[in-house]
Amino acid sequence: MPSLEVIDEHIVLDILSSTVRLVGSLLPNNIEVVLHDLRNPECSVVEISSPSITGRKKGDSVISGARRDPAFANLMEFSSEPITYVLNYETQDNAGNPLRSSSAIYRNAQGMPFAALCINADYQQIDKAIALIQQLTASELNPTFKKEQQVIISEPTPDNIDALLQEIIDIAMEQNPGSNRPAIKKANLVAVQRMQERGIFIIKGGVEKAAKALGVSRYTVYNYLDELKAQNEGE
Template sequence: MIAQEVKRPAKIEDIKAHGKRSFTAHDKALLKRYELVAETVSAMFGEACEAVVHSLEDLGESIVKIVNGHVTGRVMGSPITDLGLHVLNSAYKSKEDIVGPYYSKSTSGKPLKSTTMVIRNDEGLPIGFLCLNFDLSVPFHQILREFSPSMDTPHSGETFAPDVMNLVAQAVADEIEASSHITGVSATLKNRTIVATLEDKGIFEIKGSVELVASELGLTKHTIYKYLREMRQE
């Protein structure tokens, strides 16, 4: 859907026509989960990306979570937009829950690339929206800076393995490599330290990991289980 909509508040009479709905505790809890999604998306894409959670319980104060509200100038408790009302009407007639991406403008004239997702409850009724609005007026170099690591950015060393056992094998290989630079320590202590580190990383939560780790370290699975048992008793 490509449109040039202005993100303006819906008319009072249009909001009143929909009235207020009574949400269940489960509906409210479901919407609450999307607040964390909004924070996560904005953390990923930076200050140019506004993320908004709308509750359809009260359209006059529909925004229950907004991150980077400077993009459209809205705040908590702001009403649904005119486009939001259109999406709401369509949501009752269609099961198409992703609207966009489409192009819109803030009331101050900023060009935006936007996407709206309909949030439904267990009965399939629309109870909210997750809306993303990216400010296209932000200079490219500023956007690039958001995606470039700084000296303070932590590097997790995350492994993207094609399957779970490759993940285990890579974790073992990394620890063997790290321990290879340590001198004056017995092989038994090195192996025990490797097993302890893998335990801290949650590797042994994976089915079949004990056998693979044992094979890579040249130990029996009984030795691995012994190390784990002793560690868990400490």
């Protein structure tokens, strides 16, 4: 595998950007290809095809994509390899629907991630098409057959990380009302867990932003993360 020491990051991003356009032009609409510039996480999306899968657009944040993506989070950890990737793993879109994803992270000579190329496939569209054909066939055989309408409410996507943090905190406070110390800690734990699920802590400065939004120190946020980890391990 060639070293990235002699490769300009801008050139790599330009090459990957043209690759997204080229590959995306031939893929079906249920497969999204997205390129992130991780040096600018708050508006990292520089190229995307089939954006209807996750509802993203150019300029969106890296955390506005698939939910509960531990494989991507693990890839963001330090590595001496210039390119690391995970293939065909399960994630979710913002409405909680299952996706199949593959991700590759590109690092500079210091081992810091600067680009991510991700593919997300929504096979539910195919399943829905099959179900629709079956329902239409059933309705032709049985005139009294009525199809139930299913409404999927998408989770709102804030324009920036600060808005997302505040939204998460507001929801946690509503779910855990109270002004005493135990109630506030419980709400903060719920908020930090939700932030972790949305990938806040995989971006540079994520812990500091979360701490500022919660009105606590970053060490308190780390303590919350340790407590959540212990709870998960005890389940």
